[in-house]
Amino acid sequence: MNPVLSSLRARQLSGVRCRTCARLLRREKRSFATASGAGDPEGDPEIYDVVCVGGGPAGLSLLAALRSHPTTSRLRLALIETQSLTPLRTFAPQPDSYSNRCSSLTPASVGFLDGIGAWRHVRRERVMSYGGMRVWDGVSGESIGFDVDGGGGGVEGVKEEREGTEGSNGGVVAYMNENVNLTSALLRRIEELGGVDILEGEKVEDIAFGEDTPTADLTSWPVITTSSGTRLAARLLVGADGANSPVRTFAGIESRGWDYNRVGLVATLKLSGPGWGGEGKKIAYQRFLPTGPVAMLPLPGNMSTLVWSTTPALAARLKSLSPEDFCAMVNAAFRLRTPDLKFLHTIEGGQKDEVSWRETHTKFSREQVPQDVVAVQPGSIASFPLKFRHADSYISQRIALVGDAAHSVHPLAGQGLNQGQGDVEALTQNIIYNVEHGADIGTRMNLEGYGKERYWRNHVLMGVVDKLHKLYATENLGVVRVRSLGLGIVDRLEGVKGWVMRRAAGERGLF
Amino acid sequence: MSLLRSRILNSNLPRELIATCTLTPPHREPHHRQFSVLNRPPPNYEGHVPLTKTERVGMAIGSAVLAFLNPRRAETNKDLIATLGETTSQPYFITRLRDTMLLTPSGRRILRLRPRITSSTLSLPHLRSLPKNTLGHTYALWLDREGVSPDTRDAVKYIDDEECAYVMQRYRECHDFYHAITGLPVWREGEVALKGFEAVNLGLPMAGLSVAAVATLKKGERSRFWGVYGPWAVENGVGARCLIDVFWEELLERDVGEVRRELGIEMPVDLRGVRKAERERRRKGREEGERSGDGLGIN
Known part of the structure; x- marks a missing residue:
């Protein structure tokens, strides 16, 4: 590092620190430079x-x-x-590998x-924006649809979107990246x-x-x-x-919390097409299974990314399957009923055959679920444990x-x-405010603003997410009825839906 | 419906309103759609009769009442019990039974192959020629003893889902295997005991309702049900594995005792034997009474 430059920086720094520190820094800087970074x-x-x-x-x-x-x-x-x-x-990634x-x-x-x-x-x-979500209950089939362009409550895209770099000025729920x-x-x-x-x-x-x-x-x-x-x-x-x-x-x-005894299984998948609405109208899918939610999120082209929360044992079984059977299991997770899924997790192979048979006996609307998974990117299947922790x-x-x-x-x-x-x-x-006011950026009192702004906001969101997981992790008939009823009601209330949507899109307000 | 639609279309309501009112929501499946007797949808499978809710409830009550008042009809021609079974098992119970089948390899194989039990699929002469201790021989022996044939089963009509309809059909056709493996006869007393067993083991409401026929039994039979066969039905119904997913056709050459042990079924006391002994005892008692009466007369 150039000693002239570093001393220059130290002088600039003296504006926010005591003279002794600045002097010390100047001296330290020099020794740092000669020792080429090794302190x-x-x-x-x-x-x-x-x-x-x-x-x-x-x-x-x-x-x-x-x-x-x-x-x-x-x-x-x-x-x-x-x-x-x-x-x-x-x-420097390959264009069709994620x-x-x-x-x-x-x-x-x-x-x-x-x-x-x-x-x-x-x-x-390599970034895919999506404007719609379809979330449904894996036991009762009750669903909720969010569509930013439609009645779900609009969310403004960022500047770049408005400039039309992606040819769409419609709303965006989120960007997969x-x-x-x-x-x-x-x-x-x-x-x-x-x-x-x-x-x-x-x-x-x-x-x-x-x-x-x-x-x-x-x-x-x-x-x-x-x-x-x-x-x-x-x-x-x-x-x-x-x-x-x-x-x-x-x-x-x-840091307090609990382990869910679930893992998030991730994989990069290739679907049979770019989505039912084509490249411009991508949708995120999530189905709540009793073992945990499974989500399929769009990537550019025919690619999608999978996040399947499931028990460690079932994840281990999924990882051990052949690519064809794994793809069949992912398709099954969005289409078949829970008894079928339970059974399919118990066999060591042959899921592909079982799933294609069961699809003919299961009522689902093809357009309401992700397109068929045709391939899984080699080496992309991995899992990580899911936890709730809050400092x-x-x-x-x-x-x-x-x-x-x-x-x-x-x-x-x-x-x-x-x-x-x-x-x-x-x-x-917070740091900008403290620097502008000549305050020490590190003292606890000056950091309070940061903690105050973030803690409760995060806590409420984490609580809601945690309760959602727990609400859907049961097959109890009464609970399924009540939650399906609730979901159905929310699906019909555009105002509430819009509010949920804006919250999911990270908009502030209310809390 | 089409008449109504044309009338709406001819009215001068805004076109958008008409469109939203006449279109059915896309994600509601046809299965759940309500209909009336005037626009009954086409059958989902051969022989299917789609029923409205009112019809379903009416038929369930009607068949239950008739079967209770006229047990003889219910026994000789099985239509009442069949209707009761089909109308009370939907929407929940038959689906649950199907789901039980989906959880085991043999249950899934049955659903996939959809085997039927008739005299043409099961050769009775062949079964009779099997060794005496086999399930096949026991089954054939039971059919001969009771004088029934596997061909007397009605086709399922009122279950809406085609796969669930097969499950009901399968239950109906396997019913004789339940008889054979428990050795219970087709008389009302044996039938009631077996229905109790099925109610607990399979969770079909029809089987549970059929147990009400215990009220039509004779006094001795009734006390036997409460004392012997009822408790047996509950204990075995709970203890045995769910019998719907048993692939009986594949077990025909197995030792019947071994099959019973595997399924967790304990043979009840032989009802025929009990009744015979009872009859014998009564006859002896009567004879003794007559003899003593004679004696009194002489002395």
């Missing part, structure tokens, strides 16, 4: 304004957001990520990503802006409070030691480090948690990643 384990730690642990969607978008905003663009930022980011830099880890981004999240200048780095030809497409775009945006010290391929070995040295009193500052021995002191340490967050552990924040608090002195470090939610509403983006947006606003 001195014996000496004083590097001092940063924001150290973000975790280079997932939440961490990267926080850094991109801070760098892109004029008020915070001169903060000294560092990213610590366990894995190498090279795959993100060299992200990652199995896809997430739905609400228009609100996309608006935020657009605002921080990251959305234009996303490969748009591969996580890697998003993270590589965020990384490109960060590297375009520059100025973030990225420590990739390095684990967090230790987090502890710093020492009182002659030059700086770091006793209330978290100091992170990475696996390469680099030491970083953080004015604000952001934990974007996932469900088993070391930052949360350091802060002593308890007691998102903040502590010089600590903030975002994304999965703060909360894990059942994927049935496709809100996990969007909640993380919401956290980042709120935390960025």
Whole structure:
């Protein structure tokens, strides 16, 4: 790193920190530059304004957001990520091959990503927007349809949509996108802006409070030691480090919740066509089975992504099947009745034959379910355990948690990643406010605004999603009757439907 | 309906309103659509008679009352019991029975192959030639003893779903196997005991309602039902596995005792034997009474 540049940055930083710190920083910077990034384990730690642990969607978008905003663009930022980011830099996918880890981004999240200048780095030809949802009860068959263009209550698409890049100015419920497409775009945006010290391929070995040295009193500052021995002191340490967050552990924040004893089975699938309405009218499908909801979300062309929440044992059976039988099982999951599905999970093979026989004896409307799955992308079947976790608090002195470090939610509403983006947006606003007012961005009192804005919003949403899972995880006849009645009523109330829809699209208001 | 539609079309209502009012919602399946006697939909399978709700309830009550008042008709020609069975098992019970079949390999094989039990599909001379301990021989022996034939079963008419109709047909045709494996005779007393067993084991309302015929039994028979066969029916109905998914045709050459053990069925006391012993006892009692009466007369 150019010493002139780094000292320049330190001088700019002096506006938001005490003179001693600035001096210390200037001196540290020089030693950092000569040691080519490897910090001195014996000496004083590097001092940063924001150290973000975790280079997932939440961490990267926080850094991109801070760098892109004029008020915070001169903060000294560092990213610590366990894995190498090279795959993100060299992200060059095959046109008809998709990652199995896809997430739905609400228009609100996309608006935020657009605002921080990251959305234009996303490969748009690999993102699929959809304007309709069909959700139905796997036991009673009662369904609810959401259609943004129709009566479901309109949701404005983001700017780019309105400009007509995809030839449609209609409403969008959400955008299906591969996580890697998003993270590589965020990384490109960060590297375009520059100025973030990225420590990739390095684990967090230790987090502890710093020492009182002659030059700086770091006793209330978290100091992170990475696996390469680099030491970083953080004015604000952001934990974007996932469900088993070391930052949360350091802060002593308890994360409470329960395991669902379910796993989310994901796969990339090829359907027989681009959807019943063609490329322009994609629909997301979700059927609530007693073992958990199964969802088919559209990707460009004939591709779709599957998220099937099911028990670990059934997921293991599904993974062991031949590709043809697996495809037959996915088709069955959207078409056949529960007794058939129960049986099909008990046999080791031959599902394809059984399913084609049962389809002739099962009443369903072909146009109301996803088109036939014809192939599964090799190696794309994977599963991950589903949990409900919510941290007691998102903040502590010089600590903030975002994304999965703060909360894990059942994927049935496709809100996990969007909640993380919401956290980042709120935390960025909070940091901007503090910088603008000359306040310390790391003290607990100054972080309160972030926790206050996000905690209850997330908590309510997580509660609703959790209850939905529990409501549909039963075959009890009475419960099925009541929930079907409720769903039928909601389906007929356009106002309520529109409200649910706007909530799903990430619009704010009411709560 | 078409008359009504043409009248609406000729009216001067806004066209959009007419369109929304006359179109049926696309996601409602024809199966669930309401109809009246005037526009009965076409049958879903050969011999199917679609019934309205009112007709279904009326026929269920009618057949139940008639069968109760006229048990002789119910026994000799099975139409009343058949109608009662079909009209009371829909919508829930027959579907549940079908779902039970869908959960086991043998049940699924039956639904897929749809075997029928008639004298042409099961060769009775062949069954009689099987070893004495086999299920096939037991079945043939039972048919001969009771003087019945497997061909006396009516076709299912009132079940709407074509597959469920087959399940009802299958139940009806397997009924004789239930008789054979439990050894219960076709007289009213044996029939009532078996119906009790079926009610518990298969969950068909008709079987449960048929147990009401216990009221028409003689006093001795009734006390025997409450004391012996009723408890047997409940215990075995619960303990045995659901008999609807048993592929009897594949078990014909198996040892009948082994089959009973596998299915979890315990043979009840032989009703024929009990009745015979009872008759014997009564006759002896009468004779003794006469003898003592004679003695009194002499002395």
